[in-house]
Amino acid sequence: MRDDERALTAEESCLAAGLEALLYRHDPIGIAFGDNPDEYSPEARALLPRLVETRTVDDVQDVVHAVFVQWLDEGTAGPRTRYRLIAEEISALLRH
Known part of the structure; x- marks a missing residue:
């Protein structure tokens, strides 16, 4: 089962919703059109188990x-630098 398909705890659901909203607001790949607020749901859910491994904004x-x-893919995702502000906000979110 993929990480985006497993059942989430209440805490994980809350964090996933926050991540999804953050990604939608930053729209790193240009797919947020105002009528598709769940567009980044799979990526937000995929981030959840991997964020526990993180210690720094980097x-x-x-x-x-x-x-x-x-x-x-690499081309669509773009450069790592595109994700700096997102990482800073996620780090702040995780601290709270």
Whole structure:
């Protein structure tokens, strides 16, 4: 079973919703059109188990970029630098 298909705990669901909203707001691959707020749901859910491995903003940036490369491809995901602000916000979200 893929990470995006497994049942989430209440805490994970809350975090996934926050991640999804954050990704949608930043829209790193240009797919947020206003009528598709769940567009980043698979990526948000795929991030959940991998974020526990992170300790720094750089770690989070690596994980977020890797997930987008995995789900899409290197060209569509774009450069790692595209995910810096996202990683900073995710790191702040995880601290709270």
